[in-house]
Amino acid sequence: MLKMVTITVDGATIRVPEGTSVLDAALEAGICIPNLCHMPGVTPIGACRVCIVEVVKDGRAKMTASCTLDAKEGMVVRAHSDAVLRARRNIVELLLAEAPNSRAIQDLAARVGVTKSRYPMRNNDCVLCGRCVRVCDEVWQSKSLGFVGRGINRRVALPFNTRPESCKHCNSCIDVCPMTITPCPGPMKVPDVCGLCASQTSMADKFPDTCVWCELGRGFQCARWQVKGLLAKA
Numbered sequence: 001m002l003k004m005v006t007i008t009v010d011g012a013t014i015r016v017p018e019g020t021s022v023l024d025a026a027l028e029a030g031i032c033i034p035n036l037c038h039m040p041g042v043t044p045i046g047a048c049r050v051c052i053v054e055v056v057k058d059g060r061a062k063m064t065a066s067c068t069l070d071a072k073e074g075m076v077v078r079a080h081s082d083a084v085l086r087a088r089r090n091i092v093e094l095l096l097a098e099a100p101n102s103r104a105i106q107d108l109a110a111r112v113g114v115t116k117s118r119y120p121m122r123n124n125d126c127v128l129c130g131r132c133v134r135v136c137d138e139v140w141q142s143k144s145l146g147f148v149g150r151g152i153n154r155r156v157a158l159p160f161n162t163r164p165e166s167c168k169h170c171n172s173c174i175d176v177c178p179m180t181i182t183p184c185p186g187p188m189k190v191p192d193v194c195g196l197c198a199s200q201t202s203m204a205d206k207f208p209d210t211c212v213w214c215e216l217g218r219g220f221q222c223a224r225w226q227v228k229g230l231l232a233k234a
């Protein structure tokens with residue numbers, strides 16, 4: 001029988017089936033915990049750390065990624081404490097330095113209130129979120145993509161840099177990649193975030209904790225948008 005557990009996120013009581021991640025529980029309840037590498041239906045890997053939260057136990061708070069954290073009975077989670085917001089902004093600054101020209105990263109920065117990065121710009125075309133690798137492996141059972149290398153040399157690659165026969169030509173790896181979202185036509189002042197996206201910045205100001213079905217979520221297929229899409233097709 002399905003066992004339900006009750007957790008609190010930012011003071012809101014949420015009841016979910018045991019085994020649900022804290023991130024999914026919060027998103028389902030309409031609490032926006034920003035996320036990047038998370039995708040419904042594939043194994044969470046906790047790669048980007050954008051979804052960090054504090055779990056409070058015995059008066060002590062521990063910071064951890066919420067997409068890889070299972071909801072447990074009585075768990076108390078803070079997703080928008082000052083410490084979490086500070087740490088999340090720092091993580092997004094690092095992502096912005098990695099990929100300042102990515103629309104998804106720019107939007108993510110705007111959503112969490114980051115307007116520029118203090119880190120050296122690298123201008124990569126991949127932030128190692130692993131969405132492509134997992135969709136290829138777990139949805140298409142193709143295993144045509146994988147991570148190679150370590151540290152700063154880590155990257156996503158095809159075996160021997162050649163498209164293998166196992167590739168289904170589904171293009172899902174491209175569709176789910178946050179780097180391939182069509183750039184916005186507005187002025188972009190890299191390394192600063194242009195900040196002209198009313199849909200992002202005004203909502204981030206007005207509703208810092210809440211899922212407001214933002215274009216950022218639609219753009220990189222946040223869990224809530226994916227569920228909405230599935231329901232629409234059902």
Ligand code: SF4
Pocket residue numbers: 132135136137140142143144145166167168169170171172173174
């Ligand atoms: S196009 Fe090929 S490499 Fe990309 S997800 Fe599909 S099967 Fe994998």
Ligand code: SF4
Pocket residue numbers: 125126127128129130131132133156173176177178179
């Ligand atoms: S290629 Fe895109 S989807 Fe794949 S790991 Fe890099 S940023 Fe993520």
Ligand code: FES
Pocket residue numbers: 034035036037038045046047048049050051052065066067068
């Ligand atoms: S969404 Fe949780 S670590 Fe990336």
